[in-house]
Amino acid sequence: MQKYSVNQHLIETILSWVKSNEIAIPEIQRPFVWDATKVRDLMDSLYQGYPVGYIIAWKNPNIKLKDGSLSEGKKVLIDGQQRITALTAAILGQYVVNKTYERVKIKIAFHPVEEKFEVQNPAILKDKTWLPDIAEAINGDLFEIVDQYFELNPKVDKKTVREAFTKLLNIPKKQIGLIELAPDLDIETVTEIFIRINSKGVVLSQADFAMSKIAADTEYGGNNLRKAIDYFCHLAVAPEFYKHIVDNDKEFASTDYFQKMAWLKKENEDLYDPEYTDLIRVAFTSQFNRGKLSDLVSLLSGRNFETRAFESEIAELSFEKLRKGVHSFMNETNFKRFLMIIKSAGFISPKLIRSQNVINFAYIVYLKLKEIGVNSLEIESYVRRWFVFSILTGRYSGSPESRFDFDVKQISNKPFSEFLKEREDAELSEAFWSASLPQSLDTSVASSPYFLVYLASLVKAGDKGFLSSDMTVSDLVSLRGDIHHLFPKDYLKKHGLDRGKYNQVANYVYMQSEINIKVGNKPPRDYFDILLNQIAEGSLAVSGIDTVDELNGNLAMNCVPVEIMNMEIKDYPDFLHLRRRLISQKIKDYYFKL
Template sequence: MPGEKFTLMQYSVNAILGLIEANDFVIPEIQRPFVWKRSQVRDLIDSLYHGYPTGYIITWKNPSVRTKDGGYSQGKKVLIDGQQRITALMAAISGKEVLDEDFKKDRIKIAFNPLAADDSKRFAVQDASHLKDKKWIPDISVLFSANFKPRAFENEYAKNNPNVDLDELADEISKLTGIANRQIGVIELDHSLDIDEVTEIFIRINSKGTALSQSDFVMSKMAADTDHDGSIMRKAVDYFCHLAVKPEFYENLKKDTEFQQSIFADKIKWLANDYDDIYDPGYSDMLRVSFMHQFRRGKLADLVSLLSGRDFETKEFREDIVSDSYQKLEHGILNFINEYNFAQFILAIKGAGFISSKLLNSAMTLDFAYTLYLILLDTPEIPNVQIKRYVQKWFVLTTLTSRYIGSPESQMDRDMRSIQEKGFKNFLSEVEASALSDTFWTVTLPQNLETSSVNSPAFNVFLAAQVHLNCNSLLMNGIKVSDLITVAGDIHHIFPRAYLKKNGIDSKTKYNQVANYIYLDTQVNKAISDDAPCDYFSKAFMQCETKAIELGNICNLSQLNENLQENCIPLSVKNMDASSYEEFLTERRKLMASMMKRYYWSL
């Protein structure tokens, strides 16, 4: 029978807060920042007051690592579930400030009314009324301070509330301060458990079934580390990701004096003026890229093990592995946040036609593309001027083939090893030969376009191809598809939806096929209205003879034919009505696939 890999203990609230103060329990800020509502803090205090159970806290003991002198450094306990409850207790009882979503420090004060007739209304989140009404104790944290004097406090309260029964008041105060002695269950997981086992335990215990990601565990390890600047690195990751979305947050970041003294502070301040949203990485993305290009591995679980000092061969834990791993991760983070690297990567993605975040549907695919960019910077056989081109090709290839959808980490790990063993150019040639065969372009890709999802990878690549090839929008010369994507356009139906529904094609999956989608200038769309394609395209052809503009702005036949080609519209469209809809979809999918093939090989 296998031995138990956890220890179940009971700690008082006071003991837990003491262990955190002594840095024996480390709050990793997995759910950064504090996400509970203030009312939830009030409810937690109310539950403890009434002696109700408040759930288990789960900790995971960091392994003890062998030091250079042959001794062992004891691992700390990392809190992986219960952070919000512990933070709530620190805020309400210890009077600690918490971080809001903008990393601003704030107090959460819980008021207490010992005279409340209704037991359910004894606690409240403090507001102005509780400061005025003398029946309320506006902030319960004063009752838990080390120098709290019960008798003096009760006498002062009685002076403000002359009718109070001092014995009842003393009982209520005693019951409230007794919260400090309430027991909370703590499950301490053994350091020998791997990430998958810890995650499974977490899901089984956590009633909400919320899974922890491997990046959460990495952030936990970093938060618990003070010997190798792991906690500062964790801040760098958090702050970079927050600034990428909210550049105005920089003014708050400047107030973190500890971080401002780190090597990361100057490296991320450029984000204060960056409003591009092509790649706004989350902490999972940033950790993944920083790890992969430095360690040449694809699984973040390996990073957790390395930051713990694990030797994959001997299975022991060593301090030199911890030190080396943090050093490499720091280098990876610095490469990631480097303004030049980041800007050049974004230029590569935009240069491939992905000029809007609307065209990007896979964070993992972007992550690997940036990883590849950073790897190729250190690959002597590839000239710097060619790096963007290779990154573009790989990004389009992996988007088109959904390479990193499904089991992305396993695929990334295999790709990292292949690049290491064969060199990127040889590996790319192999993947192109196997994944982009003639059958892919003529059969598989047209089949992939049989979808109603406007966010499908194939359709996004088609739009990027139109941007890259500088295509004009349908029936407009001089108004580019790129203009409509970034400025003032919307996707519309070539066979109008109302027209199809009127003719019996009323299934969303039918009339919303991506092969029926096109970016249209607003005025063109209004002019088309709900007309059949044979009607409005006939007008477009007719105005090439009459020169009387009714639709769009093209009145030259060769220009019109070219315009249809760059929008992958078959020339026979001028004769098509609802009965030709399936024929149109089939033909247009082939034309779209053909354009994407031309686009890919032009990169």
């Protein structure tokens, strides 16, 4: 079966489709990121007769309406938006939405004598030899514009100028290639075609298809829904963007969506800054009890999975469910309470969270449990536990969509406590804590998920930094404290150990920099001698710790074996082995108290 057709179309034909919404360019599917000079270069290429590549569209399937008639599907642009937007800006004179989501005009000037293009600027506006805006010429009265140009520039060669103006006005008559993908293709096939055709090998995610589908909808409020998703994610990162929306999108600012996200204008929390992919995934999975975004695209198209037909009732219901999921995601109470739960597990900083999939599904768990009326205290415990369980087991590190799909169906079909216990019994056996986890801690990667869980356990317990009498690990994480080496790096390097050995996570602790400086590059046996002398003499040579009991307590909370006080280079392998086991036990105790 032919999966797509390839045809050449006049640019003016493509632009007429854009104006009539026959081809849908989502207004903010992606802001216009081209520099104005690229728009200029595109115009020059067309003027010179150079090829400008292909655009790719996927025709929506025809949808069966309630009265039995068929609604003709639109073409959804999935690649080439920047070129098409550039054409509408330069040729039609339309506004574009720029990187900061402001509506601006890009005006391209033309010099008919030198036959060159330039971005309009104040100098050009003062120079009579330039046509300041080609859109005015292409869409205006040619004879009047040419006559006016000759009046301002009586000495120019009129034949040369007329020929240049004719070539300029012929730009819309130039052709551009359109690859139109068949409407009955599934997303996986469309994605594969896109990657093979696109010379840059750009990955087009299923979330991109979903967002294009949402934005192209005019029947069920898809355009505003798409804006809500995009604006929420932008506001979460940049609260000051609130004023941009008020000033530049007054229509959206009057919607219920905007009122529900207004709380973000004063919010500076950065623990969870979702991208549109995250928001749509959480909203979809929590509402539809499905994990594959390809299903969302099909449902928004009105697909009946049994008959394989496309029905308007299914599309309408799907948009309504997705809208409900987006509202739940954006709800201030939901969002803030969820983040408080994550923080209560010790994950107080985004640098302790390395997986968006893990935090996304934790939010899905929260929303699902709240929806079915689970006790609030139980929700907190379940969300904390599932969040950490997912990190420790790498649950969403491979084939996350399949995992999402499986897990949300389990949550929907049985009590969460039962599902959680099944997974813990299967994946967190005693062998995991005593063998698998210590082995996983044999790494030099400081962003190791296991090490980050360990740091979260220190934060939750209110533990102090290594050799600190007052400063907690929470303080050090929040204030961007540094990770240092128990066996100093320089000391290990001097004895011939390479980076992979001296940077073992089992050799890491959060330590105040001033304490680390005093430790220097001495072996543990030497700097602990200084510390014990400090305690005996009542001085503060290394830290504020002034009793042996306080020292032992500090070692215990930091999972540092007491044997370290007599260790030197030959003991380093044994030290790593001992500390990995202590860290693993700490994580186990922490996990079962969540």
